[in-house]
Amino acid sequence: MRSLEPWVEAPLSEFLAESAARLTLLMTSAGQVVAQHGFTRALDVMAAAALGAGIMASTFELAKVMGTRPLGSVVHQGSTVGVYLASFETPRGRWLGLVVFGRETSLGLVQLFFETLASDLARAAPAEEPPRQVLAENFEAELNNSLRALFGR
Amino acid sequence: MPLVNFTTREITCKLVYYGPGRCGKTTNLLYVHGRVPEDRRGTMVSLATQSDRTLFFDFLPLELGVISGFTTRFQLYTVPGQVYYNATRRLVLQGADGVVFVADSQARRFDDNLESFQNLQENLLEQGVDIRQLPLVLQYNKQDLPADLILAPPDLDDAFNFRGVPSHPADALHGAGVFETLKTLSGLVLSRLATRPPAA
Numbered sequence: 001m002r003s004l005e006p007w008v009e010a011p012l013s014e015f016l017a018e019s020a021a022r023l024t025l026l027m028t029s030a031g032q033v034v035a036q037h038g039f040t041r042a043l044d045v046m047a048a049a050a051l052g053a054g055i056m057a058s059t060f061e062l063a064k065v066m067g068t069r070p071l072g073s074v075v076h077q078g079s080t081v082g083v084y085l086a087s088f089e090t091p092r093g094r095w096l097g098l099v100v101f102g103r104e105t106s107l108g109l110v111q112l113f114f115e116t117l118a119s120d121l122a123r124a125a126p127a128e129e130p131p132r133q134v135l136a137e138n139f140e141a142e143l144n145n146s147l148r149a150l151f152g153r
Numbered sequence: 154m155p156l157v158n159f160t161t162r163e164i165t166c167k168l169v170y171y172g173p174g175r176c177g178k179t180t181n182l183l184y185v186h187g188r189v190p191e192d193r194r195g196t197m198v199s200l201a202t203q204s205d206r207t208l209f210f211d212f213l214p215l216e217l218g219v220i221s222g223f224t225t226r227f228q229l230y231t232v233p234g235q236v237y238y239n240a241t242r243r244l245v246l247q248g249a250d251g252v253v254f255v256a257d258s259q260a261r262r263f264d265d266n267l268e269s270f271q272n273l274q275e276n277l278l279e280q281g282v283d284i285r286q287l288p289l290v291l292q293y294n295k296q297d298l299p300a301d302l303i304l305a306p307p308d309l310d311d312a313f314n315f316r317g318v319p320s321h322p323a324d325a326l327h328g329a330g331v332f333e334t335l336k337t338l339s340g341l342v343l344s345r346l347a348t349r350p351p352a353a
Contacts, residue, residue: 004158030248031228032156032165043195046165046214046228051198054209057244134157134164134346135221143340146218146225151188151332 003035011120019113023100052098088118091125164225172255173265174234177294180325182213207233210245243276251288251342258295258303288341289318292334297324
């Protein structure tokens, strides 16, 4: 498991143990990864997060167009795996969860324990830290070298 | 602000390529995808129509390397340019750390550029983002076309660049200006993380 902030780990571990989900991804509504379990390559996680956030964003818009309340979750059920996508509020804004599960568990269990995860995270979130300087002031030389290397220049 | 993971020392930035339909947003990403080594990029995701017009977005994650001890990643997105996809554009724009506005340099596309640029400002404003506060780079694409069909960068600057933000002429199909645009925008976005916050 990898997470952006340590307070996410305990609720997420409990969810993984209880739900028997294969892959789980928590992200912001803009598609930025907050925590993940089961993905092996960082860049593929980002693609999954972008797609998951896109699905949820379009689901919200669809509800608006239909004049109904926002749909909180979406399920894609395949023959061997299912994907459960849900949004929930935290003190850090609206987050999304993407859960991939197999036949060893069920949609009902995933939904049940995801609701617990959402409320545990909302409770566990500490107050946001004030912004601080992250990069050295002369970071641009490193940035330019990295970009040149990336583009083979 | 870019997402910073202090535990794993990672920075993730969301950069969005915006502009009118067929201006070359997807072409920018395709060029980057083609130039960057496979181990430094993820799969390019394109949600497009059957005729290859962007329907929802294109997405390309890049691993830049280590900067000031932080593994830095860029998420490059494009929006669909066609006028009637505005709801989708708003969704993709959400949480953007920086924007490249890709203008089509052809004189006959002037009004489309203008409409798209105004649309960018409206959509940002709707999300509570003042375009003056967001890192923005203008790219004048298709400068390789015959001179009598296009507007020169100074003319495009006069029309669109009243804020005096960085601008680059480009030929995204062959790569000219693509690297420079990305370099400028990433510098602007990351410089926000290199600024010392005001003392309390």
